Amino acid sequence: MLYKCVLQLDGIPQPVEIMDTSASCEESSDAHLQWADAFVVVYSITDKDSFQWAASTIQELQERRPSARVLLLGNKSDLGHLREVEEVEASTLALRYSTHFSELSTAESCEAVTDALDAYLKEIKIQRHHSGLSSGNVSPKQRKLSVTRMLGSLIGRHSPPPQPITELIVLDKEERSKLVRCSRQI
Template structure:
């Protein structure tokens, strides 16, 4: 694995280029601070888990792998923790730049941090807005599933939220289960690899609206999306009532 650059903006990226024969897949990972974004990326690319990391400075990681028989260069952009508040009108500039650069975005929350979960819906709206007119596909990743005694978000709540947003959903443990983490990222890479590669060179680049004409990850089929949203709100209300009664 190569750490390409320590940066705050994709536009400043420099370092080793992928092999000419390699397809490049670009993924940006976004979420609140402390949810384990860096741990997930390193676990996926190296199989290793490292519990302590320095404060995220916006590292871009790269590794060449085989995806369904094709040599692929995977570039994963780590981002500093995002805190969405009532006063926040959008994503920080470096995160917006990362979203616009990416082929797909992974939204991460921790099952032990209710606040990181509560801000996902707003983060998703901002990611879609930043990627307009052709927003990148998004998946939702819940980390720290091994910390059962600290759990603050049920798996069902994550599933319902992902369904309401039209995202694929995975609940994983970066510290204890490499296969879960690898499976989530690998399935995303497989889907991206199936998309037609863009011709090289600015002269051959298609318009932004052509880049992702078809959604990569289809919205889950549901007879009634309003019902899913209603169930999601009920689950949140039940959680609040339980906490209040205790």
């Protein structure tokens, strides 16, 4: 399932395509991994198993796609009294694999999701700009942004004007198992 929306990045509308990778198992996991150049791995701060899954997923992504960018998102920060994963544990994991990290609560506000994605996408934009300058090529590649249905429904489903876009896949515990079974240009 493909959703479209527009995120504001430094006040500039950026079209985003959101792919629900859990809805279809037609492509292999390698195809999904090659399709994206950035990933968001989501775990619950109230579920130690989901954090362990996130850690193994990030390790697998680093092995299979060492140049891919990864954002580690801890969800359910509003349930701190049920916390099983300490923030320092997740930030240590993020440092170990040189990934970005943020905690948020999708139940409290979808703005936290868009803020985390905005910050992450800005960093990708900066990295692409610097890579383009160092290689002598200042025009970034066109990409697609792929994330899960959850983020698609939180952010919205608006059709953006045709513009270059970025590619990102969000993985959660259930979706990863389906991917494995199947074997913003900004």
